[in-house]
Amino acid sequence: MPTVPRAVQKGVEDGAIRIRKATQAQLGQYLDGPEPGLPTAPLADSTINERIRLGFTPDDPGVRTGDMRESYGERVSGPGMKVAASIGSDDIKAVVFEVGRLEQGNYQPPRPELAVAAARNEDKVAHGVARVLVRTLCGRPLPNIPDDENTTP
Template sequence: MREFKDIASFARFIEDRVLPAVPRAVHRGVEDGAIRIRKATQAQLGQYLDGPESGLPTAPLADSTINERVRLGFTPDDPGLRTGDMRDSYGERVSGAGTKVTAYIGSDDIKAVVFEVGRLEAGNYQPPRPELAVAAARNEDKAANGVARVLVRTLSGRPLPNIPDDEDVTP
């Protein structure tokens, strides 16, 4: 534990070392949380989801979809997972360092968007499979705790860790 001989040396420590590091720490914590949620989303694809989150349990694949998957040489019953292209299209973007940092997690692949929210068209119905929403809900506390951890490190004058904490990703 760090000790200070007087209040002035403590104030200098806060001003010189801690306050300049806070924006970077917030960015790092939010970025690590976004990575956690993206990885959880990717890990869920190909599985049926069940749980208390909105939109669950996910619907089974239609017989016509299973037949098409088999005809095309894919496994019969892995929702959202054929070649892996959709899974690999997920990414994250994080705004710059600051005390207010925003993260965006998702995919620019239209198939991923339709997979998430579903489609209601005559003859082309697809039920929603809220992979990203579920991953975010299941990892919200861990992401928030990760931000808190890096802030505590910074406030105590310790450097940020070199590697993001990606243990215990909850798919």
């Protein structure tokens, strides 16, 4: 049977993956909703013209080659009763995309993809962690974990 600290880690890891995938799926779309920073602003005409000139689709915010979308990842701390997860990208374009840029002559409005994905999945992540803990407390194996990790030494 897996340990409770390992179950907490697995639940948090699954939640981080859910948020990363939701963030990646949102890129290329305009977001609308009650979350802060929404609705997202339309692309500027100059941006649309540049995208067309460079051979990209005209109106898919945050998606050109797909490199930025693929740059998102997650990191999760080790097993414990407190497990930390970070989701994001090391690509500076993704950071600017998320928080915007206020430079004179180079304004880019914020497009809070990651923040919105996290807010929209908060309940699902919490329920996922709870489900994994209940499985462990009931003596059932963790989902998608090799059998040798599901047994105590």
